[in-house]
Amino acid sequence: MSAPIIKVDAISKSFGAFKVLDGLSMQVMPREKLALIGPSGSGKTTILRILMTLERIDGGYIQIDGEQLYHMERNGQLVPADERHLARMRQKIGMVFQLFNLFPHKSVIDNVTLAPMLTKGMPRPAAEKRAMELLDMVGMADKAKAMPAQLSGGQKQRVAIARALALQPKIMLFDEVTSALDPELVEEVLNVLWRLCAETDMTMLLVTHEMGFAHDFADRVLFFDRGKIVEEGKPDEIFRHPKQERTQGFLKKIIAAGHRV
C-alpha cells in the first residue's frame, strides 16, 4: 500500500461567523479520481481552494505528498509556512476554475507558456513546444494564436486545463469546470478529463454537479453537507444505494432538477 498523496487532518475554516469546514478529515491516494458533491455552501469548493492555498485554514493540518502544506518544521517544531514553502508546495498542485480565469491580454499559447517560463525558467522554444503538445491534447492546437475573447466557453476551459497541465502537477483540482458552460459545450470538456485520466497518472479531485459524469469517472465519491463529509464510497454505493438521509435528499433534488445519474 502506498501512502496517501493528500492527507487532510481535522481542518476548520470559517468566513466570519459562518463555519464552512468543521473538523474535516480526508485522505486521497495517488492516482485516485475523486468526485466531491453536495449542496452549495457545503464546503466542497472551499476544500479545493484551501488545497490550492487560495484560502487559509483556521486549524488542523494538511499533508501533500508527505509534506505539510501550511506548516513547516523549524527546530523540531511545526510553524506556519512562509511564502517560499507555499510556492514549493504549489508546484505539486494545479487548479482549473469554474470561470476559466484565462489571461485576456495574452494569446492562447502565451497563456500556457507564461508560468513554465517564469516559474521554471523554461526557455521560450521549449515552453512553446510543450504548450503545443498540451494544446493538441485538449484539441486546441489550431487556436494557439487566438485571443481568449475569441473562444467559446468550452474552448476557454480546455485552454485553462492545458495551462494548468503545463506545470506538470501531481494533483489537479477541478472546481465546477463545466458549470459555466452551455449544455452543448460540456461534453468537449468532459472528454478532455477522460483523456487526462487515460494518459496521465495525476490525482484528480473534482467538484461537480454533473452526477452522471461523477458516477462514471470517479473512483470514490464524497458527499459534503454543512462542512462535513456525510457519506463516501464507490460511485455505485453513493448514487444507487445512499445510506444517509441527507445524501438521499440531495440526490432526489438533483434528479428532480433534471440531472442524469
Add this chain to the structure above:
Amino acid sequence: MTQWSGYLGLILQGALVTIELTLMGSVLALIMAFLAGMGRLSRFFVLRALATAYIEFFRGTSIFVQLFFAYFVLPLIGLELTPLQAGVLALGLNVGAYAAEVVRGAVQSIGREQHEACIALNLGRWQGLRHVILPQAFLVMLPTFGNNAIELLKATSVVSLISLADLTFQAQVVRAQTGNTMVPFATILVIYFVLALLISWGVRSLERRMARGLDGVRV
C-alpha cells in the same frame, strides 16, 4: 508683416519650452504615479503611509505655491534649482499625485480571479503583477492618464511666473512689446489647444493598439 513673423518665432520658442516641460513633467509624474500608486497597495504600513502622505499633500496644496516653494524656498535650504528644474519638479510631483490614485484604482479594478490564477500557476507576487495585473490595469489607466497629461500641459503656464520663457511668458512679452493683446493670446490659445489634441490623439491610438484582441473582434 515681418514684425509679426519675428514675434511668431518668439511664441514658437515658447511652445518648445512648454512641450519640453510637458514631456519631462509627464515622465516624472508617471514614475511618481506608479511608485505612490503601488505604495498605496503595499503590504507594508510604512510604504502605504508614505504614499498616502505624498498624494494627500500634493493634491491638497496649490501647484502655484508648490512651484514657488521649489524655486524660491528650496534655495534657502541650499537646493538651488533652475526654473526648468523647478517647473518639472512641481508639475511632475503635483500631477503624479493625481495619477497615483489612477494607478491604484486600475490595479484594484482587475478581478480577484486573475490574482487567483496567478497563485494557482505559482507566479510570485511581482511576476503576477508584472505579467498579468499591470498589463491589464495599464489599459484601464490610459484614458485617465491622457486627462492627467492635458492637465499637466495646461498647468505648465504657471512657470511663466518664475520667468521660464514658455508659451504664456512669450505671449506676455509680445503683448508688452507690441501693445496688442488679442493676437498673442489668441495664438497661444490655439497652440495649447492643438497640443492638447495631440495628446488626446496619441493616448487614444495607444489605447486602440493595446486593446487589440481583448474584445475578440480586432486582431
